[in-house]
Amino acid sequence: GELVERKDSLPSLAWYRDQDFKAAKLSNVSPKTLAHLKAPDCTLQVTFPIEVGEDRVEVLTGYRVHHSRHLLPVKGGIRFSTEVEEQEVAALAALMTYKCAVVDVPFGGAKGGIALDPTKFTENQLERITRRYTMELCQRAFIGPGVDVPAPDVGTGAREMSWIMDTYRQFHPNEVVSLG
Secondary structure, three states: OOOOOOOOOOOOOOHHOOOOOOOHHOOOOOOOHHHHOOOOOEEEEEEEEEEOOOEEEEEEEEEEOOOOOOOOEEEEEEEOOOOOOHHHHHHHHHHHHHHHHHOHHHHHHHEEEEEOOHHOOOOOHHHHHHHHHHHHHHHHHOOOOOEEEEEEEOOOOOHHHHHHHHHHHHOOOHHHHHHH
């Protein structure tokens, strides 16, 4: 499918934390649990170089946030956009937690991304970037069928998901569930 870049402003973690949680306050959820839900369970930031020319290297920054691991695996998209930054990714991971809960999908919320403009890179460069990002996630046990199931998002699609799956399988060749 065609990738569409959103131009509207996305939520920040500060915006998310400032919400009143009016609906949640009407529930039987304890104030301590609601306070816990305002912060992500864990955040990973990675930086890595990518050769973009004979004499030029660009250092990219990527993130993966697990907002709530109350149910595993966590689930959420991976985006490639110049607007990717830690606060935005954390806020979107939190919203994914609620999205899964509202529709009764048994996953925790996550989100990830790399700060880049995908139109500025060749397909070969995007493949190397995607595989390197996945390698970083694999080395830190931040991805896998029982841990974190990524999905496409802004600037990514089926192609990037297939590179992620293939790279994951290279790190876990004997894991039967990695084929799913």
